[in-house]
Amino acid sequence: MWPKTELIDLLKIAHPIIQAPMAGASTPELVAAVSNAGGLGSYGGAATAPAELRQIIRQIRDLTDQPFAVNLFAPAVEAYELAPEQHFPMSELLTIWHNELDAGSVPEPIPILGPFLEQFNILLEEKIPIFSFHFGPPPIEAIREIHAIGSIVLVTATTTGEAKALVEAGVDVIIAQGFEAGGHRGTFAVPYEHGLIGTATLVPQIADAVSVPVVAAGGIMDARGIVAAFALGASGVQMGTAFLACPENNIPEVYRQAVLNCKDEDTVITEVFSGRPARAIRNRFIREMENHKDKILPFPAQMSIGRVLRQASAQQSSPDFVSMWAGQGATLAQALPAEELIQKMIQEFLAVTASLQVK
Numbered sequence: 024m025w026p027k028t029e030l031i032d033l034l035k036i037a038h039p040i041i042q043a044p045m046a047g048a049s050t051p052e053l054v055a056a057v058s059n060a061g062g063l064g065s066y067g068g069a070a071t072a073p074a075e076l077r078q079i080i081r082q083i084r085d086l087t088d089q090p091f092a093v094n095l096f097a098p099a100v101e102a103y104e105l106a107p108e109q110h111f112p113m114s115e116l117l118t119i120w121h122n123e124l125d126a127g128s129v130p131e132p133i134p135i136l137g138p139f140l141e142q143f144n145i146l147l148e149e150k151i152p153i154f155s156f157h158f159g160p161p162p163i164e165a166i167r168e169i170h171a172i173g174s175i176v177l178v179t180a181t182t183t184g185e186a187k188a189l190v191e192a193g194v195d196v197i198i199a200q201g202f203e204a205g206g207h208r209g210t211f212a213v214p215y216e217h218g219l220i221g222t223a224t225l226v227p228q229i230a231d232a233v234s235v236p237v238v239a240a241g242g243i244m245d246a247r248g249i250v251a252a253f254a255l256g257a258s259g260v261q262m263g264t265a266f267l268a269c270p271e272n273n274i275p276e277v278y279r280q281a282v283l284n285c286k287d288e289d290t291v292i293t294e295v296f297s298g299r300p301a302r303a304i305r306n307r308f309i310r311e312m313e314n315h316k317d318k319i320l321p322f323p324a325q326m327s328i329g330r331v332l333r334q335a336s337a338q339q340s341s342p343d344f345v346s347m348w349a350g351q352g353a354t355l356a357q358a359l360p361a362e363e364l365i366q367k368m369i370q371e372f373l374a375v376t377a378s379l380q381v382k
């Protein structure tokens with residue numbers, strides 16, 4: 024039924040629908056539900072400690088015998104070891120909101136991602152079938168090791184130049200991430216503003232430029248988006264925001280409600296939560312940080328220093344300080360279990376393609 028099968032053949036899945044890895048939101052239950060429904064479930068493991076990552080992979084394997092992916096952030100210079108005077112202005116500002124929420128003192132920025140090499144070695148030891156990376160490719164040696172165990176590498180690109188560089192590095196599948204996408208921009212080779220290209224523009228350009236399968240990501244919420252992705256030259260889709268309303272993820276209820284009540288102008292690309300540009304639903308923190316951009320710490324120290332405030336906000340059922348990553352398509356989110364969502368999209372794909380047949 025699918026117009027192109029190169030992606031599903033390579034990944035050994037029935038349907039070319041990848042549930043995007045979402046660090047902090049994806050769970051073994053979500054990953055397994057998607058994979059059991061014939062799509063590709065992906066676990067966002069960037070912020071998962073190595074030992075826990077092994078447990079999670081085993082949990083996924085207990086729930087499904089189908090292929091699945093685990094995603095890491097490509098290793099980068101991570102800024103945590105900041106001198107106190109460097110994080111003092113941000114700390115002082117956060118104190119105001121901590122006091123308001125009775126959230127105790129502002130924590131020091133501590134490592135909350137990686138360590139990459141330890142995480143990566145666990146994925147290798149566990150011989151996971153599909154490795155996925157954000158913020159650029161892993162080292163060439165890592166790609167060789169993945170291929171040596173017979174596994175596949177997927178990496179996000181936000182420009183045609185990035186896509187070509189990934190193919191040259193040996194990456195098997197390109198995730199073409201359009202401007203509409205929820206979560207962090209995967210841009211790694213150019214200033215992020217250069218990678219703000221819409222999905223409908225980016226996908227055909229990358230598909231023309233590379234010979235590996237291209238997966239469209241950004242703003243795809245239902246069968247209409249999947250049909251469009253194929254028409255643009257993709258061999259599949261990666262959808263994140265569409266799975267945010269599924270009960271199997273572990274986002275706070277207040278975040279889920281914000282997704283379900285989102286209006287089409289409600290999301291914005293912002294650095295205020297993590298120190299790196301990411302698309303999120305507008306809230307009070309984004310608004311009030313508008314005049315304090317000079318205090319934002321480098322990624323991921325900003326994400327680390329804000330962790331207690333975000334948690335306190337969620338616990339108090341307030342969306343004010345929660346980082347509610349979501350794409351421009353959030354308004355189309357459907358509150359369905361993941362398996363039902365996939366089945367519905369497949370049925371609707373058939374109906375949409377039938378309605379497009381020339382009579």
Ligand SMILES: Cc1cc2nc3c(=O)[nH]c(=O)nc-3n(C[C@H](O)[C@H](O)[C@H](O)COP(=O)(O)O)c2cc1C
Pocket residue numbers: 043044045046048067068069094156157179200203204205206207240241242243261262263264265348349350351352
């Ligand atoms: C809540 C959330 C968390 C995300 N976390 C990750 C991540 O950890 N790794 C990654 O490669 N992409 C991550 N992304 C980006 C997705 O891979 C993908 O590019 C995006 O979801 C596609 O756009 P859409 O949200 O409009 O479907 C995240 C997206 C969302 C919405």
